[in-house]
Amino acid sequence: DAKTTQPNSMESxxxxxxxxxxxxxxxxxxxxxxWYRQLPSQGPEYVIHGLTSNVNNRMASLAIAxxxxxxxxxxxxxxxxxxxxxxxxxxxxxxxxxxKLIFGxxxxxxxxx
Amino acid sequence: xxxxxxxxxxxxRKEGQNVTLSCEQNLNHDAMYWYxxxxxxxxxxxxxxxxxxxxxxxxxxxxxxxxxxxxxxxxLTVTSAQKNPTAFYLCASIPGTGNEKLFFGSGTxxxxx
Numbered sequence: 177d178a179k180t181t182q183p184n185s186m187e188s189x190x191x192x193x194x195x196x197x198x199x200x201x202x203x204x205x206x207x208x209x210x211w212y213r214q215l216p217s218q219g220p221e222y223v224i225h226g227l228t229s230n231v232n233n234r235m236a237s238l239a240i241a242x243x244x245x246x247x248x249x250x251x252x253x254x255x256x257x258x259x260x261x262x263x264x265x266x267x268x269x270x271x272x273x274x275x276k277l278i279f280g281x282x283x284x285x286x287x288x289x
Numbered sequence: 290x291x292x293x294x295x296x297x298x299x300x301x302r303k304e305g306q307n308v309t310l311s312c313e314q315n316l317n318h319d320a321m322y323w324y325x326x327x328x329x330x331x332x333x334x335x336x337x338x339x340x341x342x343x344x345x346x347x348x349x350x351x352x353x354x355x356x357x358x359x360x361x362x363x364x365l366t367v368t369s370a371q372k373n374p375t376a377f378y379l380c381a382s383i384p385g386t387g388n389e390k391l392f393f394g395s396g397t398x399x400x401x402x
Contacts, residue, residue: 217396217398220332221393268386269386274386275339276345276347278348
């Protein structure tokens with residue numbers, strides 16, 4: 177099972193960009209990198225996912241290292257509503273079933289006004 | 290709208306009692322998952338199922354049981370063998386491969402009386 181390492185916590189000021197790192201050095205060649213975020217007492221919410229190229233959507237950008245052993249979730253302008261726990265997880269792609277999807281401890285993002 | 294429904298939202302268990310948490314999805318997803326979350330902690334995988342009538346243990350399966358008789362349903366039973374069942378339980382599903390996002394239910398908070 178691919179394992180991930182994320183910082184326990186990070187802080188940001190409102191309206192500033194935030195870069196959330198994730199190390200996934202044991203990822204396989206066909207694993208997608210997913211990011212989710214969770215507010216207290218709620219189920220996680222999908223943020224973004226990608227395979228090799230950088231990805232953008234309305235919520236965030238995902239920068240994937242060339243060797244795919246790490247990735248960075250970028251929130252371009254943090255708002256108070258972005259304060260949450262952020263998880264990165266590898267998920268098998270191609271013709272493979274997803275199998276075990278293991279969440280790490282995640283990064284708790286605090287956003288200061 | 291398609292989604293995952295977990296019920297009940299809150300559940301109380303008496304000592305020595307088995308309780309069952311419901312998870313139903315109308316997304317036609319093949320794979321379903323159960324996670325446990327303790328306060329301030331990440332998600333830990335209990336059981337997962339990739340097809341009907343088949344399921345595998347996750348990292349903390351002891352004291353839990355599941356069934357997958359129908360594609361849309363994946364109930365979790367917390368047995369009396371689970372000595373510390375108080376936690377937030379989350380159900381998730383994904384179509385089948387990692388190039389799709391995980392959908393989560395809104396969770397069930399289980400407490401011991």
